[in-house]
Amino acid sequence: MNHPSGCASAVLTIDLGALADNWRTLAARVAPAECGAVVKANAYGLGVEQVAPALWAAGARTFFVALMEEGLILRDVLPEADIYVLGGLLLGTAEAFPGPRLRPVLSSPAEIEDWARLCAARGVDLPAAIHVDTGMNRLGLTLEEAFALAQRGAGFTPSLIGTHLACADTPGHPFTALQRERFARVAAAFAGIPASLANSAGCLGGRELHFDLTRPGIALYGGVAVAGTPPLKPVVRLEVPVIQVRNGLPGDSVGYGAAQTLKRESRIAILSFGYADGFFRAYGATDAHAGADAIIAGRRCPLVGRVSMDLTAVDVTDLPEGAVKRGDMAVILGDGISVDELAAHGGTIGYEVLTSLGARYRRVYSGG
Structure with a gap:
């Protein structure tokens, strides 16, 4: 049954022009490092099929999603983009990756072995990222595993070495400097491979955090990335x-x-x-x-x-x-x-506000 477009009671307006401006602001700040864009969770709930082309038009060329399913959707939207799947390889999924522009972020020796076998079977050096844990203790190779891998080789040439900051949203937190120091040693061990450390908070931090490729997320969508630092333009x-x-x-x-x-x-x-x-x-x-x-x-x-x-x-x-x-x-x-003011009333963060925005809203895209 067809329904009139105005029958949805509430209206969620997403300002794609503000989103693009936010990306350009961050890209200028982190230059000469490349500025990527995180569009996981359906572009933080705002609609990846609309958000990703706006970011591409602004100049983004490297994108990050959480799941391979998200990557496949994004590949159809932006076939020329380089897309990294942060969740890596679920067991038995290596062969499902369709081509060199959809790249897993490998976080364990088992995943690296799976990818190396796939490269050998196809006779092609397929690109993938290596995720190193510098202290967050979620995903990633240990430092010892990373240095050993750098010595012996992965069986393919990684396209990126990355880690994730745990405390960069708190200005001056000593753990950020510790992670940066650890990651710098890892990046040096993988000489010639692009390195990625900075999330949104890292983008707004010092240049020592930027390395070769940054991965802003919440800052693109108008949320607070660093405590006490005003957000960029509101998007929703x-x-x-x-x-x-x-x-x-x-x-x-x-x-x-x-x-x-x-x-x-x-x-x-x-x-x-x-x-x-x-x-x-x-x-x-x-x-x-x-x-x-x-x-x-x-x-x-x-x-x-x-x-x-x-x-x-x-x-x-x-x-x-x-x-x-x-x-x-x-x-x-x-x-x-703002999303962060609303979040504070619920004892949560702007990320959760955005990713929970309901499916019953009529979504209107402006400024694209």
Whole structure:
């Protein structure tokens, strides 16, 4: 069944022009290092089929995804891009990699052996990255394994040597300098192979972190990458409709669990969205703590009561009588409400806000 494009109640606008500007800002900052782009998790929830071409047009040529499935989608969108799969090789998947532009990031001796066997079987030196653990203790070769590999060879020529920073979002954290020192020794052992250390936070750090190729993610999408450092341009705007305005009396409670009690005669706007749309229950308000804000009629208004699956209540008492009515739109992200401000109300981070944005929103792309 076909549905009219306007039937989705809430609108998520993604500013591809701001996204491209953010990439260009980072690319200028890290030059002469190459600036790549991380587009995993469907471009942080914003739509890889739209985001990736905008980044390509801005000048990005190397992209990073988490899974091979994501890489295959991106390869169809950008067939000339170099695409690295950060999750590496799942068992038995080496032969499924279709060609030299889709490259696994190999994080264990077993994965390296699998890739070397594939190269030998095909008689081709297929490109792949080597991931070295410099202290994060997630994925990656140990330092000892990396130095041994550099001595004996991998059975193919790596196209990239990389690691991941754990604490670069905290300015001056000593662990960043330690990781940088460890990685510099590894990069020297793999002389002639491009090296990649910097994530978004690393891009905004000193030049000693940039090496040959950087991998910005959250900074591209308008999120805070380094604590205390303002983000680049905002990329997302979320507007949701008011479906009812109702009155409440002192002593009335709002929402599930009677978590918040009105202290005055109030007007409450009910918005058509909730935690099924990625607007977390933790954003709600109780008698013990305030919740997030929405902007209605140009003014910030506080949430009242718990967020439910499909509905959220906002206190609009302080707006002039008649200033808000059914069909008006409330701004949830935008007009000064950032993904990181919203995240703070839920005890989380901007990454989770972006990647949780709901499938029920009507997505509009602008500035492309």
